[in-house]
Amino acid sequence: ATPTALMVGTGRGAQLGILIKGPEVLESTRAVDTVVLDKTGTVTTGRMTLRAVHTARGEDRAEVLRLAGALEHASEHPVARAIAAAAAEEAGPLPSPAQFTALPGLGVRGTVEGREVAVGRDGLLAELAVELPGELAGARAAAEAEGHTAVAVVWDGRARGVLAVADAVKETSAEAVARLRALGLTPILLTGDNRAVAESVAREVGIDEVIAEVMPQDKVDAVERLQAGGRTVAMVGDGVNDAAALARADLGLAMGTGTDAAIEAGDLTLVRGDLRVAADAIRLARRTLGTIK
Numbered sequence: 001a002t003p004t005a006l007m008v009g010t011g012r013g014a015q016l017g018i019l020i021k022g023p024e025v026l027e028s029t030r031a032v033d034t035v036v037l038d039k040t041g042t043v044t045t046g047r048m049t050l051r052a053v054h055t056a057r058g059e060d061r062a063e064v065l066r067l068a069g070a071l072e073h074a075s076e077h078p079v080a081r082a083i084a085a086a087a088a089e090e091a092g093p094l095p096s097p098a099q100f101t102a103l104p105g106l107g108v109r110g111t112v113e114g115r116e117v118a119v120g121r122d123g124l125l126a127e128l129a130v131e132l133p134g135e136l137a138g139a140r141a142a143a144e145a146e147g148h149t150a151v152a153v154v155w156d157g158r159a160r161g162v163l164a165v166a167d168a169v170k171e172t173s174a175e176a177v178a179r180l181r182a183l184g185l186t187p188i189l190l191t192g193d194n195r196a197v198a199e200s201v202a203r204e205v206g207i208d209e210v211i212a213e214v215m216p217q218d219k220v221d222a223v224e225r226l227q228a229g230g231r232t233v234a235m236v237g238d239g240v241n242d243a244a245a246l247a248r249a250d251l252g253l254a255m256g257t258g259t260d261a262a263i264e265a266g267d268l269t270l271v272r273g274d275l276r277v278a279a280d281a282i283r284l285a286r287r288t289l290g291t292i293k
């Protein structure tokens with residue numbers, strides 16, 4: 001394409017709500033055949049709320065929430081925000097943890113009021129060598145089957161409760177997936193979240209392929225494996241966790257509503273965080289490079 005055509009394409013992109021790093025980005029956009037979509041914050045709103053608290057026999061609901069909330073208050077993760085907000089509302093003022101460690105893709109751990117507290121997924125329980133008692137394992141399975149993300153609350157070596165959180169699929173996501181398909185692209189959902197949750201979201205928006213339970217540092221490998229299989233991959237994401245995969249993809253699309261790390265790593269930014277615009281971006285690139293050549 002001529003430099004003029006590319007400049008026109010870039011200008012048209014701005015009108016559509018697409019910020020394009022450089023005119024050459026349109027070249028890589030044209031060949032894309034697969035679109036990998038991050039789940040939380042990209043296909044879903046990323047604003048999670050607490051849906052249920054399940055306690056182990058003999059444990060107190062408010063205490064489970066209070067200690068979990070104290071720890072999660074120090075984390076930025078959407079799961080953490082949901083738990084901290086509900087805890088502050090229901091369990092009163094939250095103590096500050098004396099120690100705090102975030103374990104990306106797993107959960108959080110630290111010391112609260114002299115207790116060793118942890119909140120997180122099955123991988124964190126395995127690391128702590130803590131097992132869920134039967135009643136909590138059942139509650140977790142039921143929550144996940146409903147499409148909720150379930151995390152366990154542990155202190156002093158015992159699982160005390162399971163918290164179920166969930167966010168909503170964005171209103172525009174199903175239409176966005178349909179538009180991507182209409183362009184002949186294969187959508188794939190990629191997430192660190194549990195498989196049952198991922199499949200429930202995928203079903204709701206019309207995606208058939210799901211790559212779930214992927215650790216943050218492994219998202220980039222998922223993209224590379226698709227590329228090694230001969231696909232030309234666009235990745236859409238919003239989180240710090242998505243930055244490496246956005247950079248590695250043939251085309252990285254960052255949600256403008258997401259983190260700076262994602263925006264810096266992407267080739268394109270969807271300014272309003274509207275996933276439908278991802279399809280507009282690919283159509284624009286094809287038009288710019290196809291018709292004016």
Ligand code: ADP
Pocket residue numbers: 039040072075077079080103104105106107108119120121149150151190191192193194214215216239241
């Ligand atoms: P996603 O790809 O959906 O953004 P992440 O890789 O950030 O997911 O997290 C994967 C899973 O790890 C979450 O679904 C949750 O089970 C667990 N997790 C991550 N951070 C936290 C946290 N702060 N508190 C509790 N659980 C967490």
Ligand code: MG
Pocket residue numbers: 038039040041042237238239
């Ligand atoms: Mg995300």
